Amino acid sequence: MKQLTNDTKIALLMGGPGSEREVSLVSGKAVQQALQQAGFTQVTPVVVDEENPPIPPGTQLCYNMIHGTYGEDGGLQTYLEQLGIPYTGAGSAASRLCFDKILTKQVLVKAGVRTPRSEVIRAEEKPSFSTPLVIKPPCQGSSVGVEIVHEPGQLDAARAAVAQYGNELLVEEFIRGKELTVAILDGEPLPVVHICPRSGFYDMQNKYPSMYGGAGTDYICPADISREATHAVQQEALRAYKALGVQVYGRADVLLTDTGLPYVLEINTIPGMTGSSLFPKAAAAAGISYSDLCRRIAEISLNYPR
Secondary structure (H helix, E strand, O other): OOOOOOOOOEEEEEEOOOOOHHHHHHHHHHHHHHHHHOOOOOEEEEEEOOOOOOOOOOOOEEEEOOOOOOOOOOHHHHHHHHHOOOEOOOOHHHHHHHHOHHHHHHHHHHHOOOOOOEEEEEOOOOOOOOOOEEEEOOOOOOOOOOEEEOOHHHHHHHHHHHHOOOOEEEEEEOOOOEEEEEEEEOOEEOOOEEEEEOOOOOOHHHHOHHHHOOOOEEEEOOOOOOHHHHHHHHHHHHHHHHHOOOOOEEEEEEEEOOOOOEEEEEEEOOOOOOOOOHHHHHHHHOOOOHHHHHHHHHHHHHOOOO
């Protein structure tokens, strides 16, 4: 078993080519400070601007904080596996699967995980579902490009907006309920977070108002739901986590209806780690400090088979 020590050489990867680059840089800086506070003395920040970035010689662990494209879609994971360097988070296969919302949906349905009904259409096609409905680009993270269509008259504009990311669109039935998220650390669900956007839904603007100018979001953790509902939400999230083969840690987005039914939307394999991010909030509610959380992720990852 490999041991993590304070002089373990860690390359902290952040940035990347995707739409979540700026959030990744904030996450990376926060994790760097946390690892240094936890006693690690050999943490080297690496801002990634291209695929297959140079890794500092002697690196013993890559700490991946690149959200979305390249960092979360299996590309970086495959590169590091080829180099033989351990890295944090899910492996390449699970990363590719979870980043593609269409593939994720297929796996969840096959595994019997409750998830909204869906269909895949081309940009020029109309969905068979009646409004309200949700249209998403299949391979973007952090709610990027998501459109909620409340009325038929909004449909054409929504399709055009989502088509900017590709000609294949994922359409889901609209589930009305509480927006929840479940952080899972090494197979153990943490306290549920209730997400309460001050306007609209939990998009990039409301997630990161200081960066994108949204109204912001309030968070309740542990969520204001019953013990029975909490258990149901955590177990459905864990079923999704296992079905998709996620390793080390991840965060499942779940909608809870008024009748108590949890619907899993997706799993984030490199969840945000900024000061306002949800995984650290859930960990704190479980008594895990931010620096300890970052250390645990590193410790667990170092010994995961790839």
